[in-house]
Amino acid sequence: MSTLYRLLTAEDSSAFCHKITDALAKGWVLHGSPCYAFDPATNVMRCAQAVTKNIDAEYTPDMKLGAQ
Structure with a gap:
């Protein structure tokens, strides 16, 4: 078992919120x-x-982290 880490970045916009929401829907968990x-x-x-x-x-x- 492994713990993966990603730092998602973007301009402050609704697109950033959608990026985070997509990651959460795929099983990623907020860290900090x-x-x-x-x-x-x-x-x-x-x-x-x-x-x-x-x-x-x-x-x-x-590994392509976003594909996990």
């Missing part, structure tokens, strides 16, 4: 609080949310 930061290069707020998921397989670096 979301983070927000201003990106001066694009003049937008950016969001980040860590998620984890336990799987019944051994982790390998070539």
Whole structure:
């Protein structure tokens, strides 16, 4: 059994919320609080949310985490 970790990021928009909701629907679990930061290069707020998921397989670096 392995615990997988992903850090999902995007601009602060409904698309980011949909990205997180999709991960939750696929069995990922929120890990910690979301983070927000201003990106001066694009003049937008950016969001980040860590998620984890336990799987019944051994982790390998070539795994496509989003497909798990």
